[in-house]
Amino acid sequence: MTGVYDSLIVRFAARVQAPLLQLYALYVLFHGHYSPGGGFQAGAALAGSYLMPRVAEGAVAGNRGLTTRGATVLAVCGVLVYGLTGLLSLLLGGTAFLDYSGLANLPWPMPHGPAVRAIGSLTVEIGVAMTVMGVMITLYDDLVARPREGA
Amino acid sequence: MKWSALVGLVFAGALMVYGAAELPSFGSATSPPSTHVSPRYLERAWDETRAENQVTAVIVDYRSFDTLFETAVILIAGLATALVLWPDHREREP
Numbered sequence: 001m002t003g004v005y006d007s008l009i010v011r012f013a014a015r016v017q018a019p020l021l022q023l024y025a026l027y028v029l030f031h032g033h034y035s036p037g038g039g040f041q042a043g044a045a046l047a048g049s050y051l052m053p054r055v056a057e058g059a060v061a062g063n064r065g066l067t068t069r070g071a072t073v074l075a076v077c078g079v080l081v082y083g084l085t086g087l088l089s090l091l092l093g094g095t096a097f098l099d100y101s102g103l104a105n106l107p108w109p110m111p112h113g114p115a116v117r118a119i120g121s122l123t124v125e126i127g128v129a130m131t132v133m134g135v136m137i138t139l140y141d142d143l144v145a146r147p148r149e150g151a
Numbered sequence: 152m153k154w155s156a157l158v159g160l161v162f163a164g165a166l167m168v169y170g171a172a173e174l175p176s177f178g179s180a181t182s183p184p185s186t187h188v189s190p191r192y193l194e195r196a197w198d199e200t201r202a203e204n205q206v207t208a209v210i211v212d213y214r215s216f217d218t219l220f221e222t223a224v225i226l227i228a229g230l231a232t233a234l235v236l237w238p239d240h241r242e243r244e245p
Binding site for chain 1 (some may be wrong): 189198199201202203204206207208210211212215218219222223225226228229231232233236237244
């Protein structure tokens with residue numbers, strides 16, 4: 001499986017397209033409030049931007065930036081971000097778990113009224129995107145790992 | 152035994168067809184799902200959540216508790232699959 005596509009064009013294209021895909025994924029994530037999109041879709045696109053170099057250059061050479069272990073930690077942190085946002089909004093005076101209006105009492109300036117709920121929604125969407133991205137990269141890396149010689 | 156199963160199957164199928172005839176037509180504006188909470192979401196999502204996309208408003212605000220555990224399900228399914236594939240007896244590509 002070394003050098004899956006031994007082609008300069010494929011490697012170069014994967015390298016150039018990955019940042020563009022990441023930029024588009026961030027657009028999908030942050031624009032999910034106004035158009036189709038959101039955390040799940042953005043997480044899939046972000047994972048794609050990290051998987052494209054792995055597919056084009058092989059699992060080790062393309063493994064720049066985010067290791068398998070890092071991806072797993074990222075997935076767990078995504079659920080933590082989501083849950084802690086809910087807990088924080090409850091502790092800061094919301095009426096229920098995940099009632100984002102409590103986030104208005106954060107120690108730094110926050111918008112009041114319904115606008116603060118948009119910020120809470122965005123935070124949990126970021127958590128969702130982190131989890132989807134981490135799980136997809138973890139699964140890909142574990143699937144392409146091959147048995148050790150003689151094991 | 153096989154014949155009694157066939158009779159039971161036909162009976163159950165006829166019962167389901169009979170029940171399906173009473174279902175509201177697709178996209179009906181007077182069906183219970185369209186008259187209970189959906190109008191409230193559509194009319195007040197912007198005022199309450201500042202989300203122009205009502206799908207987003209429902210997913211991450213009105214029903215965010217559901218989405219929290221959806222995310223947790225993705226994580227648990229991914230971790231379980233990764234454990235099955237755990238590369239302790241494997242290695243990365245050289």
